[in-house]
Amino acid sequence: MRVNKYIQNLVLWLMLAVVSVAYTGKALHTHTDSYYDSLRNTRSAASNGMSDDCPICHFNLLLFFISQSQALLTAAVLLTVIAAVDVIYRTVERKYSLSLRAPPVLL
Numbered sequence: 001m002r003v004n005k006y007i008q009n010l011v012l013w014l015m016l017a018v019v020s021v022a023y024t025g026k027a028l029h030t031h032t033d034s035y036y037d038s039l040r041n042t043r044s045a046a047s048n049g050m051s052d053d054c055p056i057c058h059f060n061l062l063l064f065f066i067s068q069s070q071a072l073l074t075a076a077v078l079l080t081v082i083a084a085v086d087v088i089y090r091t092v093e094r095k096y097s098l099s100l101r102a103p104p105v106l107l
Contacts (some may be wrong), residue, residue: 022059029056 031054 026056026059029054031057
């Protein structure tokens with residue numbers, strides 16, 4: 001059981017490292033001044049093929065895509081579940097013993 005938990009933690013740290021390296025690379029990624037000047041000076045950059053299509057600049061981690069109707073449905077279901085749940089309070093009766101003697105043990 002302990003080895004399984006160790007492998008699970010290792011995989012989670014590895015996934016975190018991959019995502020953090022990708023975002024660090026995006027943050028430190030730069031272009032030369034001539035690259036940006038060519039984008040600014042071109043009047044119709046998109047039609048001439050000079051659009052900014054650098055995959056590193058446009059990196060974004062999207063785990064899943066959902067439509068607006070699916071998002072509203074999910075929110076409605078969550079609100080329904082949260083509103084329908086009753087909180088159950090559990091009380092424990094404390095039993096006080098005035099004797100300091102331990103209970104008998106069956107042998």
